[in-house]
Amino acid sequence: MGLGRYIGKKALWYGGALLAAIVLNFILPRLVPGNPVDTIVSSLARGGSVTADQQQKIYASFVSQFGLDKPLWQQFLIYLNNIVHGNLGVSFSAYPVSVNHLVGQAVPWTLAIQLPSIIIGWIIGNALGAIAAFKGGRWDSGAFTSSLLLSAMPYYCLSIILLYFLALKAGLFPVGGAYSYGLSPGFNMQFITDALHYYWLPFLSLVLVIIGGQAVGMRSMAIYELGSDYVNFSRGLGIGQGKIVGYIFHNAMLPQITGLALSIGTMVGGALITELVFNYPGMGTLLFNAISSNDYPVIQSITLIITVAVLFANFAVEVVYGIVDPRIRAAKTGEK
């Protein structure tokens, strides 16, 4: 009963956030003085990458697709309608390839690299942080300082360092890309082993930074919980150390879960840049290429997709939070 209301309330919030994100995505380019299409198409023409004929076609398709000759509110409805039907438009630079196709090729790579690294990094990081808090002493100072260093590293900085030493110098891993030249993606043994070979380095550089960040957070959370009244009382009742650590872990976990909800966006953003360093064929690299060729429909689609994914992930995390924290079910409002 309480949980249902909680989820309903959250759904409302995230619905609002989603709407805000879509409006932002729609309005930001239109706030800029001058017609974005003119600017973009003229800069495309300057670059000489498109012929005058193509330019005309692009212009026409853009105007009709986004209804640029109509008032703003109608443009927004057209935009919404396109999104709802999963129509992301046509790429400028790879005209006439649809954005759906480009994005569809990139998404699996991004998912494959980000989902496991966020989940595994979160789990290992929390375990490490908890151990550092409970063990104290050498464990604590060692684990804490290295976690702090790791968490302080921008993803791409660690990527660059790992790439240089492990791939370029030691030759343990390939230098970039996601699979060997000449192979084409498919579900066969040869391709998967090859792709795994390319996978480790980007995965490692993401997971290490996430571990660091989570461990630092969990450590201070657990130290905070260690001093709480219930720990004292449980000890006074003769409950064993292991059980008490279990209580602490459960409670210290809760803020970490909301922390995860808050930082998913940040992680995803960092991971996008990491793809650049490794030239990994995911959304980050697609975004990079789109930006350098002013491929506006692709940029806008990627930002939209990422926003929706992050909002959805946040929502999922909040629902999990509601399930594990009984206080939420007691309809306690307040924070968030």
Next chain:
Amino acid sequence: MTGIIPTDALEPRGNEELPHEVAGTDVGTQFTADGSPAAGSAPDSGPTAPKKRRRSGLNVSPRFWVAIVLVAFVMLLAFVGPFVYPYGPNAAAGGLYDPPSAHHWLGTDNFGHDVLGVLIAGSRNSLFNGLLAGVIATTIGVFIGILAGYVGGWLEEALMGITNVVLAIPALIVLILISVSVQNSNISFMKGIVGLALVIGITSWPWTARAVRAQASSVATREHIDIAKLSGARLPSIMALDVFPYLASYIVMAFVLQVASAILAEASLSMLGLGPQGTNSLGIQLHWALAFQAMGSGAWWAFFPPTIILTLVSFALLLLQSSLDEVFNPRLRRGKKKAVKAAAARRAAAARRLASQPVPERATS
């Protein structure tokens, strides 16, 4: 907001409104509180009686000094560097990827510019961008946070609603959207480093607002606020004079994190090719190094220096924040190994002495 700063670092711990002693009795005394336990020592001196400063006053860990030294190093590089090192960032000084030499300490980059010269200029711009964006974000965040936390009611609901919505949308995405628009616009001011700092500042205030709100709403229930109200103080004056000082230490920490995250946000945008135009920054340096295959050419001097400076700055600021956290919140502090050993020996000696003492006998009257 890109990458690394754990944005929940300033979230309230547990479910208490006031996790730190920060908004405790008197911010001034926090520096002298050396973790002596409440039981046993003198009773709480209350807000009006700051304890006299003991020994070195500031009780900080070695971590704090490491952080200060690192920050000072980067500052020195960025602000004193140009006066010492002869090569500027824009002069063609050599060929493509010349290795480090006596003339060009860190070699040259893909344009033939001196890498150290570019690094110095880039560090300066990145630091400037970080500080400016940090000030903007912290100011907005603190204002909204205090307003929401102190005033409460529907205003709090509304402000926190907006904050949470903005928080849920990945900041980097908003930054990308704005930057793409700005780059295709004709406002040249916004294309520079100041414009970028402005954009970063305006997009990264929400989590400061959120953290400050939690603190402010607990300060709002304190007695001295009632006194201020009863004495007829107006809202802006209460917010500035009676609420703000109690959050000062907290805000300093939030500011440090904001600076770090702004520097990294700039770097991320620049690496994507959306950085400030016609100037240098650490991110732009990395962008060109990646774009011109410095990695493949083995020109480590082209990409390592900006990588290391970025890591150092971000590590130093995070370290600074965490050591400040320990100063303000003594519970997080752990004893130093040497002192702990000495204390153990001292305790054992005390125990032996006590064991050898006879139990006091009763004198009958």
Next chain:
Amino acid sequence: MTALTAAPPELLMRATNLNAAYSADGTRDVPAVDAVSLEVPRGQILGLAGESGCGKSTLGNTLAMIANPPLYVLSGTLEIAGLTIDLSTLDKGADARHRPHRGQIVSMLPQGAMNSISPTLRIRDLVCDVVRAHDRSKSRSDALDLARDRLTMLGMPVRVLDQYAHQLSGGMRQRMVTVISTLLNPQLLIADEPTSALDVSSQKALIEMLIHMVDEKIMGGAIFITHDLPVLSMVTDQLAIMYAGRIVETGPTAELVHSARHPYTSALLAAVLDPTRETRTKTVEGIPGSPPNLANPPTGCRFHPRCPFAMEVCARQDPPLVGEGIHSASCWWAKDHPHETVPLQGVSL
């Protein structure tokens, strides 16, 4: 109070030569409990009173064997239920050594029970964990049966077992915590300010429950720590007054209240017990000064800087233990004035 204790009721526990210190940051030690010895007769409640920061709770934690860094117990033995327990926490295995005794021999009813139960734990889970921590052979349902019987016996609703701490009212939560801490019929219950955070009617309910539990022999005896003297005089059979880490006076509650032998006891009682108009104005400045900093306590009698009867010897030498029967005080004035009660007005100014 050893040799002369003339075999009144059977002795439940005796604690000897307790010394405990806080070691902050490893840089210095603050002795918070200094050479304290205590006895509690079976079936009685001993009150422990004193100003904030005098070491009451530290003493409680020491006896409950839950001292935790930065608090270290340097020495002390506890004789209870035929056991002699070394309370020192200096060695590494101290915690494991003490664990089986906690909750079963000595149990703790903590200060501020608001957060005494993990917020994400159902009461019934805590109950099971407590029971099974001491007897692995008991099943969950055994544990729950035990709790249900106990709740029924005390006239409390059984459904609270299925709830979380935050769902209970303050008074109910504190009573539930009390039930849990006495679930295993401990020999000694150490109640550390259990009533301080409660409203008057909840206080009354809790106190009645505690007395009922002692009468029903659910526990062998209790130490009741508080600075709330009216509550103490209602609940306790005996009182021990603590000042700056030491016990300054002990005796039967009624006797102590009416004929204090230590100036500090007298001052403390004067500050609270007599709620007439005149004394109330005096209580504001009740005892001049504040308790000493334990890191650097005064020599001799620790109360002498604030004591209106202080003599030259008080600053120089530790006071002797004076008294007969079970009423005794550590005081030079008391030694010089046998059988006299401290004149109240002399102290409260």
